[in-house]
Amino acid sequence: MVTYPIEGACQCGGVTYQLLAEPQMVLACHCKECQKLSTSAFSLTAVVRTQDIVFQGEMREWLRKAESGNTNGARFCPGCGNRIYHFNPDQPDTIKLKPANLSDTRIIQPQAHVWVSEKQDWFTIPEGVKSFDKQP
Known part of the structure; x- marks a missing residue:
C-alpha cells in the first residue's frame, strides 16, 4: 500500500516536492512531443x-501551443533540466506531474494510453488498458 506524502526531486535536488494525495489518473502519452x-x-x-x-x-517555465489550441506549459529545474510538471494556465486546479522522479514509484501504473496514433510500432499496449488515438 502506498502511503502519502511521497517525496520527489529532480536529478540535482534543486527542486523537491511532496505529493500529498493519490493522483486522479496516471497516463502514458505517445505523442511525438512526449517522445x-x-x-x-x-x-x-x-x-x-x-x-x-x-x-x-526554483523552477523555470516554457510554453507551447497544443494541437487543441490550449497552452501547454512546463516547469523544470534550471540546474539539471528535469521536467517536473506540465500545466494548462486555463486549468489552475490541476497539474500534470512527471512522476518518474518520485521516491516511491508504485503509483506509476498507466490507466490509459493517449496519442497512440503516434506510438512507436514496437511498443504493445497492455491488454485491458484504455487507449485513445489522440487526447480524449
Whole structure:
C-alpha cells in the first residue's frame, strides 16, 4: 500500500516536492512531443490536484501551443533540466506531474494510453488498458 506524502526531486535536488494525495489518473502519452521530452516511446503523467502537491526550489517555465489550441506549459529545474510538471494556465486546479522522479514509484501504473496514433510500432499496449488515438 502506498502511503502519502511521497517525496520527489529532480536529478540535482534543486527542486523537491511532496505529493500529498493519490493522483486522479496516471497516463502514458505517445505523442511525438512526449517522445522528444522522454527520449523514449512515451512520457508518463500523473494528473494531480494543485492543492495536493507542495514544491520547493526554483523552477523555470516554457510554453507551447497544443494541437487543441490550449497552452501547454512546463516547469523544470534550471540546474539539471528535469521536467517536473506540465500545466494548462486555463486549468489552475490541476497539474500534470512527471512522476518518474518520485521516491516511491508504485503509483506509476498507466490507466490509459493517449496519442497512440503516434506510438512507436514496437511498443504493445497492455491488454485491458484504455487507449485513445489522440487526447480524449
